[in-house]
Amino acid sequence: MRLIVAVGIIILCTGVNGKVAPEDPLYFDLPIKIEDTFEKTIIGELMEDGLIEPISVELVTGSKRPLFYQSNIRTTVCDDEVCEIMYVKMYWDLVGEYVGYDTVAQHPLTKFDHEPFTGKDYDRLHELLNNDGSILKFKEKSELIDKQKVKASDVVDGTTGATALEIKEEVVEGALYSSYTLWHLAYNGAIKNMLSSHTKKLLDKALMVSLLNSDRSGYNLFAYHNFKVNDYSIYKSHWLNSLKESIPLTRKYILKNIPDEMWNTASVQDDVCAMFNFFDVNTKTSLFNKLSTSKNISSKSIEYISSYITSMNGNQTRQFLDIIEHNNKLTAVTKKNVREAAENTEFNYGYLIDERDWDN
Numbered sequence: 001m002r003l004i005v006a007v008g009i010i011i012l013c014t015g016v017n018g019k020v021a022p023e024d025p026l027y028f029d030l031p032i033k034i035e036d037t038f039e040k041t042i043i044g045e046l047m048e049d050g051l052i053e054p055i056s057v058e059l060v061t062g063s064k065r066p067l068f069y070q071s072n073i074r075t076t077v078c079d080d081e082v083c084e085i086m087y088v089k090m091y092w093d094l095v096g097e098y099v100g101y102d103t104v105a106q107h108p109l110t111k112f113d114h115e116p117f118t119g120k121d122y123d124r125l126h127e128l129l130n131n132d133g134s135i136l137k138f139k140e141k142s143e144l145i146d147k148q149k150v151k152a153s154d155v156v157d158g159t160t161g162a163t164a165l166e167i168k169e170e171v172v173e174g175a176l177y178s179s180y181t182l183w184h185l186a187y188n189g190a191i192k193n194m195l196s197s198h199t200k201k202l203l204d205k206a207l208m209v210s211l212l213n214s215d216r217s218g219y220n221l222f223a224y225h226n227f228k229v230n231d232y233s234i235y236k237s238h239w240l241n242s243l244k245e246s247i248p249l250t251r252k253y254i255l256k257n258i259p260d261e262m263w264n265t266a267s268v269q270d271d272v273c274a275m276f277n278f279f280d281v282n283t284k285t286s287l288f289n290k291l292s293t294s295k296n297i298s299s300k301s302i303e304y305i306s307s308y309i310t311s312m313n314g315n316q317t318r319q320f321l322d323i324i325e326h327n328n329k330l331t332a333v334t335k336k337n338v339r340e341a342a343e344n345t346e347f348n349y350g351y352l353i354d355e356r357d358w359d360n
Contacts, residue, residue, distance in 0.1 A: 025089060025091065025100050025101070025102035026100070026101065026102045026103060026122060026126075027100040027101055027102070027122075027126040028091055028099060028100035028102075029099040029100055029130075030067075030068055030091075030093060030099050030100075032062075032067055032068065035062060037062065038060050038061065038062045038067070039060070039061050039062075040058040040059065040060050040061070040070065041058060041059050041061070042056055042057065042058050043057055043058065043059050043069075043194070043195075043198045044056075044057050044194050044198070045057070046188075046190055046191060046194065048188075048190070051073075051074075051075050051076075052074050052075060052076060052085065053074060055071050055073050055191070056071060056072065057069060057070075057071045057191065057194060057195070058070050058071060059198065065206070065207075065210075066094055066199065066202055066207065067094075068091055068092065068093055068094065068099065069091070069092045069093075069094070069096070069195050069198075070089070070090070070091055070092075071090065071191075072089060073087075073088060073089075073090065073185065074086070074087050075181065075185070077177045077178050077181045078177065086107075086109075086178065086181065086182075087103075087104040087107040088101055088102070088103065088104065088109070088182065089101060089102035089103070089104060090102075090182075090185060090186060092186075092191070092192075092195055093216065093218065093219070094195070094199045094211070094219065094222075095192075095195065095196050095199060095218045095219060095222045096191065096192030096193070096194075096195035096196045097132075097192075097216075097218050098129055098130065098132075098186040098187065100126070101125070101126065101129065101182070101186075103122075109121070109122070109125070109175070109178065110175075111172070111173075111174035111175045111178075112174040112175075115174065117172070117175070121172050121173075121174075121175065124172050124173075125172050125175075125179065125182065128170055128171065128172070128179060128183065129182060129183060129186045131170075132187060134170050134183055135166060135167065135170050136167070136170055136171070136179070136180055136183045136184070137183075137187065139167065139180075141177070141180060143167075144167055144176055144177070144180060145176075196222065199222070200226060203226055208223055208226075208231075208235070209235075209238075211223040212235060212238040212239075212242075213238070217246060217247045217249075217250060220242055220246055220250050221247075221249065221250045221253065224239065224242075224250065224253055224254060224257070225253070227257070229259050232257075232258055232259055232262055233262065236268075239254050239258075240271055240272070240275075242254060243255070243272060243275055243279075243283075244275050244278050245278075248280050248282050248283055251279065251280075251283040251286070252282065252283065252286045255272075255283070255286045255287060255290050256286070256290070258290075263290070263294065264294065264295055264296055266296075266298035266300065266301070269291075269294075269297065269298040269301040270298050270300050270301050270304070272287065272301075273287070273298070273300075273301035273302075273304040273305050274301075274304045276304060276305050276307075276308055277307075277308050277311070281313065281316075284312070284316055285315070285316060285319070288316060288319035288320065288323070289319075291323055292319065292322065292323060297323065297327055299327070299329040299330065299331050299334070300331070302323065302324060302327060302330065302331075302334055303331045303333050303334045303337075305320065306320075306324075306333070306334040306337035306338055306341075307337055309337060309338065309341040309347070310341050310344055310346070310347040312349070313349075314348075314349050314352070317349040317352050317353075318352060321352060321353065321356050321358055324338070324358050325356060325357070325358050330359075335359060338353060338358065338359075341353060342354055
């Protein structure tokens with residue numbers, strides 16, 4: 001039978017509506033100053049094993065704009081024999097990504113034998129909670145401890161020298177089970193789905209523009225995932241900017257989903273291809289894949305790309321040559337660039353050009 005000991009943690013999800021205390025959280029990665037004028041509204045509840053009570057998730061708003069989600073959580077942290085009650089505040093952004101946590105008054109986080117967290121421990125916890133690819137994602141609680149090295153204690157996290165070696169770098173030292181529990185709360189799939197689904201319901205033009213203008217790549221990708229066909233025309237300047245500056249995953253999604261009717265216009269192709277030199281390797285390949293299936297390709301677009309032949313890898317060079325072989329409107333500049341690339345002794349793939357009958 002498990003012993004339950006009161007210890008304490010609460011979790012907040014970033015959200016909107018209701019009065020929020022103005023104190024700054026220990027860790028909060030959004031560029032928002034929390035004000036006492038913010039409001040919070042409960043958007044839903046979640047009950048899972050290990051929770052003492054349902055997690056109540058709130059949306060926090062300011063000036064009627066959704067800002068983040070939050071939730072006050074009380075949960076248990078258990079090993080095989082002992083359970084402690086943890087209180088913590090945790091925050092998520094508008095698409096359900098972890099952005100911070102806070103402690104609760106009179107309920108500091110503790111480690112082995114009730115030793116309180118140090119400042120470095122709190123920093124380490126935030127660091128590990130920011131790692132969405134942590135090995136903790138793939139581990140069951142039973143796999144956290146090397147059973148051959150257990151030294152017992154009467155409190156949770158009370159095993160020394162027993163943490164599995166591959167886990168040690170992913171947790172706060174002396175707070176194994178607390179680290180595990182908090183990571184799985186920060187990245188709880190049901191919570192993330194609840195938050196992103198609610199934000200989708202809130203989407204209007206103002207929020208769409210805010211997400212597109214954000215420096216958060218998750219916000220950008222969320223916006224594009226929720227584009228309607230006409231949105232590619234309405235927000236053309238935004239997705240063109242994302243193609244130039246965003247992460248490869250966002251770039252790939254945009255290129256794949258530009259409506260055919262829009263893509264087959266010379267002006268759109270030219271705007272995209274003019275940025276070829278700014279693209280990473282994978283985005284360049286995605287662009288070639290799209291061009292390869294296009295009914296019509298702008299000669300100007302091919303000319304833009306031809307300026308950077310010597311920056312291509314072997315597969316990209318082949319893809320580009322396939323494209324120009326099937327284009328009868330190559331400009332004089334394009335032909336010049338291709339010839340110069342073939343003659344460039346520092347370009348490893350010039351021989352591929354010589355093998356092709358591209359200039360007829």
